[in-house]
Amino acid sequence: MSSLKAIIFDLDGTLVDSACDLRDAVNVLLAEEGLRQLDLDEVKSMIGDGAAKLVERAVSATGGDQSRLSALVARFLQIYEADATRHTQAYPGVPETLAGLRRLGLPLAVVTNKPYGATIDILEALGLRAYFDAIVGGDTLPERKPHPAPILAALGRLGIAPEAALMVGDNYHDVQAAQAAGVRAVAVTYGYSHKPHAELGAERLIDTMPELLPIVADAAS
Missing domain, CATH: 1.10.150.240 (Putative phosphatase; domain 2)
Known part of the structure; x- marks a missing residue:
């Protein structure tokens, strides 16, 4: 691997x-x-x-x-x-996890089906924008997840091959898009999944975002 x-x-x-x-x-x-x-x-x-x-x-x-x-x-x-950030919050441990991943020297991207403008507004409002080297919104390309094109576009911007990347999501379309792009997938067990997490097909499930750090540290070494 x-x-x-x-x-x-x-x-x-x-x-x-x-x-x-x-x-x-x-x-x-x-x-x-x-x-x-x-x-x-x-x-x-x-x-x-x-x-x-x-x-x-x-x-x-x-x-x-x-x-x-x-x-x-x-x-x-x-x-x-007009008001996308009034109640929206980062999940517990997200800023710390992103900071830890950057300390490992890994480039990070967001690939979302949310429109690009609202995505940027939210990331900036929550102080997360600076962590990401590439952002692909739901209106950036003609295709959206579960199509692999948005993930492949983000990887193209990062200059990283699919087999060297990991997708982290909460729903079936995240895992399907990752698998179609040849990318490994981890799913969180919170969020808005439309089916049981065990049925998503991810390689790993995590209950909190900080659990991602040791997984990534092992796989990045």
Whole structure:
């Protein structure tokens, strides 16, 4: 097995807990449409495949007009991106883990299905932007996870081969994208997984982000 030379992270549900801000933006949109409000658990079950999918699921769950989805997605992004960082926080141990990985000399990337602009806003608001050498958002390329293209694009920017990289995520699309790109995968057991973590197909599961450090240190040596 190649030694590890780079780490790629998902954002929502992996590095940051953004569910409350996503819920609030979804509920503003639904209120404008005269639809019922969603609770936090409902919204968490809809997160992970990009803004369009989140809006589609929310509108479907509340009996809204599916024929207007493109307009509703645009309005959702307007609402969300105006205040994407009010409640969003890094998960426990994330800043310390990122700092530890940088001390190991490893380049880091974020590959997320969240729009690039909101991703940058969140990373900057939480003081995490400086840790990352490459950031690929859900609107950076035509493809999103589980397609491997965003991961391969990040690796291209880092100058790292897939077999020397590790993807860390919380959901099936993270693991599928990693495997399709030829990248190893670790899944966190918190976040917004749509299926049991043991069924995601990751090589390792971790309960907290700091557990990643010894795994990476062993594989990077």
